[in-house]
Amino acid sequence: xxxxxxxxxxxxAASLAGGVLMLVARHPMRVALALIGSMISLAGIYAILxxxxxxxxxVLIYVGAVMVFMVYVIMLLDTRDPAQKxxxxxxxxxxxxxxxxxxxxxxxxxxxxxxxxxxxxxPGQGFGLTEFAVAFLNEYWLxxxxxxxxxxxxxxxxxxxIKASRGDxx
Amino acid sequence: MxxxxxxxxxxxxxxxxxxxxxIVRRNLxxxxxxxxxxxxxxxxSLVTFAQQAGAAVGAVLVFLIFVVATxxxxxxxxxxxxxxxxxxxxxxxxxxxxxG
Numbered sequence: 001x002x003x004x005x006x007x008x009x010x011x012x013a014a015s016l017a018g019g020v021l022m023l024v025a026r027h028p029m030r031v032a033l034a035l036i037g038s039m040i041s042l043a044g045i046y047a048i049l050x051x052x053x054x055x056x057x058x059v060l061i062y063v064g065a066v067m068v069f070m071v072y073v074i075m076l077l078d079t080r081d082p083a084q085k086x087x088x089x090x091x092x093x094x095x096x097x098x099x100x101x102x103x104x105x106x107x108x109x110x111x112x113x114x115x116x117x118x119x120x121x122x123p124g125q126g127f128g129l130t131e132f133a134v135a136f137l138n139e140y141w142l143x144x145x146x147x148x149x150x151x152x153x154x155x156x157x158x159x160x161x162i163k164a165s166r167g168d169x170x
Numbered sequence: 171m172x173x174x175x176x177x178x179x180x181x182x183x184x185x186x187x188x189x190x191x192x193i194v195r196r197n198l199x200x201x202x203x204x205x206x207x208x209x210x211x212x213x214x215s216l217v218t219f220a221q222q223a224g225a226a227v228g229a230v231l232v233f234l235i236f237v238v239a240t241x242x243x244x245x246x247x248x249x250x251x252x253x254x255x256x257x258x259x260x261x262x263x264x265x266x267x268x269x270g
Binding site for chain 1: 172173174175176177178179180182183184185186187188189190191193194195196197199200202203204206207210213214217218220221224225226227229230232233234236237238239240241242243244245247248249250251252254255256260261262263
């Protein structure tokens with residue numbers, strides 16, 4: 001097992017541990033930190049796979065923008081909320097049973113069906129920024145523009161929500 | 171275990187963990203973060219398959235998912251803040267009267 005394989009296993013274990021911690025941590029800030037750790041480990045996996053573009057975006061957009069925003073909101077909200085004392089809803093036990101069934105079914109159904117060594121992973125042989133940018137802006141420029149419409153709609157909706165909350169309280 | 175199998179199994183596990191988190195957790199913000207974990211699992215499977223096929227198109231799709239996730243958070247956080255201001259709690263059970 002080479003050093004790259006070891007790193008891949010390490011990052012996979014770290015991201016899985018982050019996901020499990022998210023389920024059991026009590027305070028939302030700890031959940032957010034576990035999610036950040038999981039996302040950074042996923043960025044490491046992407047970098048090992050040679051898809052550096054996505055690794056950079058994962059850190060910059062997800063961790064840098066989305067999760068910092070989330071941490072900021074957690075700091076804004078009241079920490080004496082009773083929702084933070086009790087972690088699990090009434091569906092905890094059916095949810096756990098469903099989780100085991102779902103994961104077992106998915107792994108049995110999907111992983112067993114994957115093609116074997118014929119297309120085995122080629123670490124470090126992903127595609128660079130050039131291929132990504134050419135595919136993105138040559139073929140998918142319309143989708144790119146449509147995402148800007150989506151973002152504009154999200155901004156308008158956020159402003160509308162804030163106006164609705166102002167209307168209720170004078 | 172094959173490397174592809176490891177990564178796809180990890181993607182499935184992350185997706186399932188996120189889904190069960192949305193179901194069993196009580197705090198609205200934690201439920202939102204579990205949704206992000208589900209998106210991350212899907213992204214991992216997309217990146218794995220794109221890297222194997224050598225197709226940059228998969229990375230384009232992942233990038234578009236990033237944008238959609240950002241838009242989702244940008245609209246979900248104001249809604250959560252609005253709910254928290256109205257009922258002074260983030261407990262999902264406090265909003266059970268929303269069901270039809």
